[in-house]
Amino acid sequence: MSYSPLTLARRHVLGELYAACENATKDVPVYLNDANGEKLGHAAESLGRYADAFTFHLTEENCRKLAGGQFTYSFDYHFSESAAAAATSKRRRVRLISIILTMRKGYQKPMPKSARKVVAESESTDAA
DSSP states (O other), X not given: OOEEEEEXXXXXXXXXXXXXXXXXXXOEEEEESSTTSOEEEEEEOOSOTTOOEEXXXXXXXXXXXXXXXXXXXXXXXXXXXXXXXXXXXXXXXXXXXXXXXXXXXXXXXXXXXXXXXXXXXXXXXXXX
């Protein structure tokens, strides 16, 4: 299984956690659906000290899905400082333990008007 790296901005991946999240010094494991699920690969911040991005090392298919926005992100983390040491409880620093990717639910394509008319007519005759 070959791994294909994909680099995404930390702000894009972390969202609201961006300001509170510490830089990852080790590789962060990436799982599918939950932390007990299938391990897809890992993410690293190895582009240098000032690079503000995650490099995901996943299979080529999963990289394509991730780049296409087919996954949502969730995180498993713990607080790196106590509540007493933090300026406010909302500003506590966090350290990532794992990143969890969840497939987005698909949507049903809208029917053309002509097809909706046929379905509506058949339902009205069935009800009668």
